[in-house]
Amino acid sequence: QQQVKQSPQSLIVQKGGIPIINCAYENTAFDYFPWYQQFPGKGPALLIAIRPDVSEKKEGRFTISFNKSAKQFSLHIMDSQPGDSATYFCAAINSGGYQKVTFGTGTKLQVIP
Amino acid sequence: DAGVTQSPTHLIKTRGQQVTLRCSPKSGHDTVSWYQQALGQGPQFIFQYYEEEERQRGNFPDRFSGHQFPNYSSELNVNALLLGDSALYLCASTLLGGSSYNEQFFGPGTRLTVL
Incomplete structure (x- = not known):
């Protein structure tokens, strides 16, 4: 059962563009939503995270938008750079439970110079 | 602080x-x-250990x-080992x-290849 659905599977943007990655979840027990960035040969690294009582969170060039009623959230990367080329995973966690991370399927982003 | 470390980096088994x-x-x-x-998928939870005991287990x-x-x-x-066990194992x-x-x-993971 895919509890966190992510789209698109891949994305190509020009430098300076604003790639947007979308995710949707089913389990209403999830209450913490991190995004991870993964480069080839490396483990996932936390990029930014949000709780559902907040509709938007910005950290540097990265912004999460959260729609609790629709059970959807998205990542926007402002002024994207070639160094942002990586695979991005949305995730969801039930912080009151065992705190396992439920990942989306991933989006491979390529930023063209 | 070394962060999370894993070994080995790569492994080939039959x-x-x-x-x-x-x-x-x-x-x-x-x-x-x-x-x-x-390959090409999101990480899937296997299990979690706390106080030397398995606390929760995924569908493995x-x-x-x-x-x-x-x-x-x-x-x-x-x-x-099965061929389908070939994957990156993350801690x-x-x-x-x-x-x-x-x-x-x-951690950076261990790449397991099963031949």
Whole structure:
């Protein structure tokens, strides 16, 4: 059962563009939503995270938008750079439970110079 | 602080063999979780260890087992390897406890290839 659905599977943007990655979840027990960035040969690294009582969170060039009623959230990367080329995973966690991370399927982003 | 470390980096085994992967958590962390990441997929939760006991298990067969040592380091064992076990195995550590969620930090993974 895919509890966190992510789209698109891949994305190509020009430098300076604003790639947007979308995710949707089913389990209403999830209450913490991190995004991870993964480069080839490396483990996932936390990029930014949000709780559902907040509709938007910005950290540097990265912004999460959260729609609790629709059970959807998205990542926007402002002024994207070639160094942002990586695979991005949305995730969801039930912080009151065992705190396992439920990942989306991933989006491979390529930023063209 | 070395962060989460895993060994070995790469491993090649044949079907039917057994393998042991190792993980050292980030300094100050007491909980270790293991994930399997197949090529082109998101990581899938295998199990979590806290106070040397398995706390929760994902949808993986009993061929997958683990252990946590008193120093919080952990091992993942896979018996009777199948071709489908080929994947990147990730270890994540955190400090469990309290009412808030503490971030999990991932290691670089062990790439297992089963021939």
